[in-house]
Structures are given as structure tokens and as C-alpha cells.
Amino acid sequence: MDGNNLFQRLQTIQKAHGWSSRQMARRLGITHSYWLMLCQGKRKPGRKLFAGVFKAFPELEDDAVSYLREL
Numbered sequence: 001m002d003g004n005n006l007f008q009r010l011q012t013i014q015k016a017h018g019w020s021s022r023q024m025a026r027r028l029g030i031t032h033s034y035w036l037m038l039c040q041g042k043r044k045p046g047r048k049l050f051a052g053v054f055k056a057f058p059e060l061e062d063d064a065v066s067y068l069r070e071l
Contacts, residue, residue: 006067007039009060010053028052 014024025035029052037043045067053064 006045006053006060006063009063010057011039013057027056029055 010024010028014021019027021035021039022032025032028035028049030048034043034049038045038049050064050068053060
């Protein structure tokens with residue numbers, strides 16, 4: 001899985017729940033600007049993002065681990 005797929009899944013969850021980008025960033029425990037840069041491909045994911053994914057969206061844990069293995 002490439003990083004874009006992980007972000008697409010996160011964005012799909014965001015839209016399904018009707019969350020703003022600020023709300024999504026808050027749920028992930030990252031800043032709003034960092035979330036926007038990730039979605040635009042301007043930043044690479046870091047430890048905080050993955051910690052947030054594991055905590056807030058455990059159903060995406062396999063996807064996140066798969067992405068990390070490809071690094």
C-alpha cells in the first residue's frame with residue numbers, strides 16, 4: 001500500500017463522518033496544517049500521525065503497518 005491509499009482511506013472516513021479537516025486533525029492528534037500538507041502530498045507521515053491512526057482508527061492498523069514496511 002502506498003501512503004496515498006492510507007490518506008485516501010482517512011479522508012473517506014473524514015467525509016463519511018462529516019468531520020472538518022480541523023476535526024480530523026484533532027482526532028489524529030496532529031495539527032491542522034500538518035494534516036492538510038499530508039493530504040496534499042507536501043509532507044511525509046511521521047510518528048505522530050501513525051500514533052494517531054493506531055489510537056483513533058484501529059481498523060486501519062494493518063494498512064498503516066503495511067505502509068511502514070514499504071519504507
